Amino acid sequence: MLTPNLTVNEQGHLCVSGVDCTELAKAYQTPLYVMDEAVIRTSCQGYHAVLQQEYDSRGMICYASKAFSCKEIYRIIHSEGLGADVVSGGELYTALQAGLPAEKIVFHGNSKTFDELTFAVSENVGRIVADHITELAMLNEIAAAQNKTVSVMLRIKPGIDAHTHDFIQTGKIDSKFGFALETGEAMAAVQACGTFSNLKLVGLHCHIGSQIFETEPFAEAARVMLRFMDTIRTECGMILPELNLGGGPGIKYVESDDPRSFSEIMREILKAVRSACDTYQYPQPFLLFEPGRSIVGASGLTLYRVAAVKQIPNVRTYVLVDGGMCDNPRYALYQSEYEVLCANRADQPKDTTVTLGGKCCESGDLIGEGMSLQTVGPGDYIAVLATGAYNYSMSSNYNRNPRPSVIMVKDGTAREIIRRETYADLVKNDL
Numbered sequence: 319m320l321t322p323n324l325t326v327n328e329q330g331h332l333c334v335s336g337v338d339c340t341e342l343a344k345a346y347q348t349p350l351y352v353m354d355e356a357v358i359r360t361s362c363q364g365y366h367a368v369l370q371q372e373y374d375s376r377g378m379i380c381y382a383s384k385a386f387s388c389k390e391i392y393r394i395i396h397s398e399g400l401g402a403d404v405v406s407g408g409e410l411y412t413a414l415q416a417g418l419p420a421e422k423i424v425f426h427g428n429s430k431t432f433d434e435l436t437f438a439v440s441e442n443v444g445r446i447v448a449d450h451i452t453e454l455a456m457l458n459e460i461a462a463a464q465n466k467t468v469s470v471m472l473r474i475k476p477g478i479d480a481h482t483h484d485f486i487q488t489g490k491i492d493s494k495f496g497f498a499l500e501t502g503e504a505m506a507a508v509q510a511c512g513t514f515s516n517l518k519l520v521g522l523h524c525h526i527g528s529q530i531f532e533t534e535p536f537a538e539a540a541r542v543m544l545r546f547m548d549t550i551r552t553e554c555g556m557i558l559p560e561l562n563l564g565g566g567p568g569i570k571y572v573e574s575d576d577p578r579s580f581s582e583i584m585r586e587i588l589k590a591v592r593s594a595c596d597t598y599q600y601p602q603p604f605l606l607f608e609p610g611r612s613i614v615g616a617s618g619l620t621l622y623r624v625a626a627v628k629q630i631p632n633v634r635t636y637v638l639v640d641g642g643m644c645d646n647p648r649y650a651l652y653q654s655e656y657e658v659l660c661a662n663r664a665d666q667p668k669d670t671t672v673t674l675g676g677k678c679c680e681s682g683d684l685i686g687e688g689m690s691l692q693t694v695g696p697g698d699y700i701a702v703l704a705t706g707a708y709n710y711s712m713s714s715n716y717n718r719n720p721r722p723s724v725i726m727v728k729d730g731t732a733r734e735i736i737r738r739e740t741y742a743d744l745v746k747n748d749l
């Protein structure tokens with residue numbers, strides 16, 4: 319199995335931390351997202367442990383809630399001592415509703431609106447990461463109107479080429495995010511901050527991309543950022559106290575994936591930070607990290623019911639399920655690979671190769687192709703593994719499919735943390 323919390327019981331059913339997925343599918347209907355709280359908490363604790371061992375806990379782990387946002391996840395990460403990275407007024411609202419203290423929130427986005435920034439400033443969000451000069455000017459105006467000084471970080475493109483899908487790579491010069499180093503844009507932004515009397519520049523931010531397997535791009539980003547902080551000290555006489563190194567550690571989706579663990583990646587980053595600080599004789603900054611996928615990804619799976627199997631001789635076999643790109647658009651977007659199995663016959667060998675097709679009116683609505691699976695028929699349950707990150711959060715109502723519910727499993731019991739949308743929910747905003 320992909321992760322140790324997944325087992326098969328004596329009936330041949332897939333279990334998540336001892337809870338039978340077939341029973342969950344019957345009780346809560348399908349499609350169904352199932353998440354394992356212990357996996358999430360263990361990841362949170364793992365991040366804290368490295369920060370404590372390697373950097374005297376002088377930092378904050380801010381869960382990147384775009385990976386999965388709902389009230390319960392903010393409660394869980396808050397109880398583990400994490401803050402959160404939010405990227406919209408909606409995520410910010412959800413986090414605050416869940417009781418996450420505003421000072422532990424980092425607000426991101428390359429195109430934040432006036433209303434979103436006003437909301438963030440009035441709630442006293444801890445740090446706002448500015449993405450362009452227009453935003454800095456707007457933020458200064460909002461802060462002045464509220465008689466406040468806002469702590470700002472600048473999002474920098476460190477020019478790192480991380481090996482991941484082009485759409486989720488963000489640190490290169492040709493990216494819509496942040497200020498480029500090479501062009502002088504980043505230094506101009508630092509200098510501009512000095513002219514805005516209601517902004518306090520507290521540090522820099524970078525995020526090189528997502529689902530990254532190697533340690534070196536992260537370490538290199540840390541070195542580049544510290545070199546720039548040193549240049550800022552020389553040219554502007556300013557020592558920035560904070561550095562936010564974003565998220566990005568990858569997870570294992572299929573057996574052939576071999577990512578470095580997030581602990582290994584963190585250790586390498588912290589080593590690079592310590593050594594760059596030595597080189598530049600720079601005070602070690604307070605560090606922020608924003609892991610999303612590596613906190614929740616492996617905790618989740620999605621259950622579907624097989625509607626039909628279509629065998630097209632000499633072409634392929636389609637297994638058609640009752641969800642699809644509306645609950646998991648990642649294959650359609652990035653050709654992401656997943657491991658699947660028959661949840662109610664998980665003890666049997668995977669003896670067929672199939673294309674998992676969704677229910678949306680679109681040929682590209684696939685969960686995967688060339689997938690190894692047990693022989694299945696109508697009424698069987700399919701589990702798609704490692705769907706805890708960027709699945710529910712990227713789901714849609716395409717074809718007016720209601721979003722599935724999310725079940726959290728803990729200590730052998732299951733509870734619903736997001737209820738299934740109803741048809742009434744689908745029309746509630748229609749006039």
Ligand code: LLP
Pocket residue numbers: 382384385403426486525527528529564565566567608609610611612648707708712
């Ligand atoms: N910080 C910032 C500023 C980010 O933009 C992101 C992700 C993260 C942190 C968290 O990265 P993580 O630790 O989860 O890799 N929808 C894509 C992933 C997009 C990631 C966007 N930014 C997917 O499904 O693979």
